[in-house]
Amino acid sequence: EVQLVESGGGLVKPGGSLRLSCAASGFTFETYTMTWVRQAPGKGLEWVSSMSTVNNYTFYAASVRGRFTVTRDNARNSLYLQMSSLRAEDTAIYYCVRDLGDYFDYWGQGTLVTVSS
Amino acid sequence: QSVLAQPPSASGTPGQRVTMSCSGSSSNIGSNTINWYRQLPGTAPKLLIYSNNQRPSGVPDRFSGSASGTSASLAISGLQSADEADYYCAGWDDSLNGVLFGGGTKLTVL
Numbered sequence: 001e002v003q004l005v006e007s008g009g010g011l012v013k014p015g016g017s018l019r020l021s022c023a024a025s026g027f028t029f030e031t032y033t034m035t036w037v038r039q040a041p042g043k044g045l046e047w048v049s050s051m052s053t054v055n056n057y058t059f060y061a062a063s064v065r066g067r068f069t070v071t072r073d074n075a076r077n078s079l080y081l082q083m084s085s086l087r088a089e090d091t092a093i094y095y096c097v098r099d100l101g102d103y104f105d106y107w108g109q110g111t112l113v114t115v116s117s
Numbered sequence: 118q119s120v121l122a123q124p125p126s127a128s129g130t131p132g133q134r135v136t137m138s139c140s141g142s143s144s145n146i147g148s149n150t151i152n153w154y155r156q157l158p159g160t161a162p163k164l165l166i167y168s169n170n171q172r173p174s175g176v177p178d179r180f181s182g183s184a185s186g187t188s189a190s191l192a193i194s195g196l197q198s199a200d201e202a203d204y205y206c207a208g209w210d211d212s213l214n215g216v217l218f219g220g221g222t223k224l225t226v227l
Contacts, residue, residue, distance in 0.1 A: 104164060
């Protein structure tokens with residue numbers, strides 16, 4: 001059974017940093033592109049970042065480029081999102097998703113990040 | 118500006134057929150396939166339709182998708198109260214070089 005479990009969310013002050021983790025199981029992690037999607041409270045979904053298996057190529061939404069860094073550790077079946085220079089508008093539930101090209105077939109339960117002073 | 122436009126709300130009665138639209142442009146729907154996700158209240162989204170009209174295993178054939186030109190639509194037949202949820206279209210956008218989500222349609226079953 002495919003499982004994606006996010007962790008690392010919490011309350012952080014504006015300008016601060018946070019590192020999210022996603023533990024994957026039930027599939028061959030190293031062969032899949034992995035992605036982060038977020039959802040601000042009461043709002044819609046927003047694609048944040050993806051990391052492919054080909055040369056570990058990375059993609060970022062314009063709203064986070066230069067502030068967020070996605071990495072993966074295939075030996076630990078884990079995906080990470082290092083977030084810095086956090087802003088109030090980064091407050092959201094962050095979902096780890098398995099990416100099959102341009103669609104996402106499995107989603108984690110999400111981890112809440114709150115940016116507030 | 119790259120946008121996938123969805124009506125904010127839709128409604129229907131049990132047993133009815135409802136459709137939801139997703140309007141885009143040449144950089145997204147016009148050149149890439151569209152996918153649909155359903156988000157039940159308080160839960161993570163789930164894949165409902167991929168590649169315009171394909172259903173993942175376990176999704177009943179009450180759900181169908183289509184796309185033409187720069188528009189896509191999701192149809193639900195035999196509407197059930199359990200179908201009350203938010204529905205999002207999404208797809209790759211060549212201009213953004215990333216995935217674009219629509220704003221979502223909240224479906225109410227009356």
